[in-house]
Amino acid sequence: MEENKTSNAGQGLGIAGLVLGIIALIISFIPCLGVWAILPGIVAIVLSAIGFSQANKANAAKGLVIAALIISIIGTAIAAWQIYMFKSAPSKIEKIGKEIEKAMKDEFDENDVKELEEAMEELEGEIEEVSEENAEEIGKAAGKALKEFSDEVKKTNKTLEDDTTNE
């Protein structure tokens, strides 16, 4: 029995698994870069599992392979969570975009949009008639229109923020 416990079965794979598992664990915590930890993590789990099986069969010491297995599983789990977050990020952004679009539609009714379109057309017409004499005047009018529009957008954003806070 004593002889069996000193057997080296599974030790080499356990060491490799432990090293890769620690690397996976170190990388997995880093934002963004953590997604890459899945590669050494999976390899570490496989090596540690084989090492554990060999050690079990030979009735050898299993402390190292168990440590390797636990560390690699934790590292891989954190990396998998980072990947999940990355995958779900675009759909979340899309959802927020749709919510903003909906809120904008609710805030500005059809008449507002029509008015804005008319104002834009008017402005375009004026721009076409631009000459050196009236350029300054048109510039000022465009600036004023833009300022009014930007104030409206700011007001809407503030209303949206208040709504989100209340929710």
Added chain:
Amino acid sequence: MDIKHLKHPYHIINLTFAGIFLLIFIYSGIFSAEKNNYPIKSACKRITGKPCKSTGLSRSFSEIVRFNFQRAQKYNKYAIKIFSFFLIELLLRFFISFLIDKRPTQIKSIIFFDALFSVILYVYCFWGLIF
């Protein structure tokens, strides 16, 4: 140096890590921030279009190995601390190997203090980047 101790799993783990840390420094030396020829690109910048906390780490490391600390700080403000972690760990790996060789009977205490120190150092150096 006793060959028997060199075969101890902890010795092998130590030397493997030393090799990996050396590879990180070699990687930083081969690729440069000026050429921006890194094989690994920032994933979050590619997806969201905005840089995240880890963006610029490779460029910073390249500047650090070239002793351009101010430029390194500009690329990533956490890079110097993280680089210090790898450098301290590299030196620690050689020191621990030396210690195991000199005091093989105290290997369990050496491993315990090595693990404890490494975890504390990791938390200290990576804190800003992670949280």
